[in-house]
Amino acid sequence: MTVTTESLTAALATVLDPEIRRPITDLGMVRSVDVADGGAVTVGIDLTTAGCPLRSTITNDVTAAVSKVAGVSGVHVEMGVMSDEQRKALRTQLRGGVAEPVIPFAQPGSLTRVYAVTSGKGGVGKSSVTANLAATMAADGLKVGVVDADIYGFSIPRMLGVEHPPSKVEDMILPPVAHGVKVISIGMFAPAGRPVVWRGPMLHRALQQFLADVFWGDLDVLLLDLPPGTGDIAISVAQLLPGAELLVVTTPQLAAAEVAERAGSLATQTRQHVVGVVENMSWLEQPDGSRVEIFGSGGGERVSERLGESLGYPVPLLGQVPLEVGLREGGDTGVPLVLSGSTSPAAMALRAVSSALTARSRSLAGRPLGLSPL
Incomplete structure (x- = not known):
């Protein structure tokens, strides 16, 4: 049987670049396709960088498809x-014909839901909640990205199992993908074991680069794991992503709840919307089915009620996640x-929070409707 170039091209069109998540034929990565006598095929592939960490993955995928x-x-x-020249052309193509970087999620036509996961103080499990929500949404078929905006205390790469650093196309960063989630973090650029010692302007610039210089593609949901409190990063998020909604994480402890209220109350000044509250470490379930409330009780409900009163609209308690x-x-x-396939109370609670966030109807505020006067 004669092997045609058309059939080989069609097969190669099924191979997706592992980072960009688009067919390699659309990205100009297929340099040549040659067929020798007997049906032996040689495929020339041009990688974006010489040190591409996914070289073997692309090789295996191309071999399997052809x-x-x-x-x-x-x-x-x-x-x-x-x-x-090829990299410049690819960069412009990925940016929709625009050579200079822009923050796609801040554009009026953006359909991406942006959730900034925040807390009043550290140690309440905000990053764990972010990682599990991202993984759940991706497993449900959504296109998800995570920005680890906790510059000083980054932990998302480990929690999501990121195994290789980002790649670059000119000045565009291609984020690694783990469990179907695109991830970017300062931890991918900082030397191991070295602290990040930056002040306000550097933090703002880092966040801006994570949003504009990274190729995110068409995301359904973008999650930002914010540092605790109401400092530079929280303010920068409000400036760079005015449409971002806040998800407040607290523990049942009264001291943590009081601080979480302040983090949520930032929305009154930034004009952001608080989508809800997640109470983490709610209790420790015993073998006999009883519960030990190690950090007390009622913190999540208190934050929900108090924020609802101060903001003037309902702020639901979306879930209570027990210690496991x-x-x-x-x-x-x-x-x-x-x-993991777990049906434990914590896993079920996190899946319920994910469902609540993804089932919400999208606001039309700031979006063009394509209407014109007659």
């Missing part, structure tokens, strides 16, 4: 690197609890 074409007896993949060893283990191993 091998399925009838008449192909063997596949050889020759790897090359894009020229400067599996939740901590998932964060340490990079496999979030919600992906």
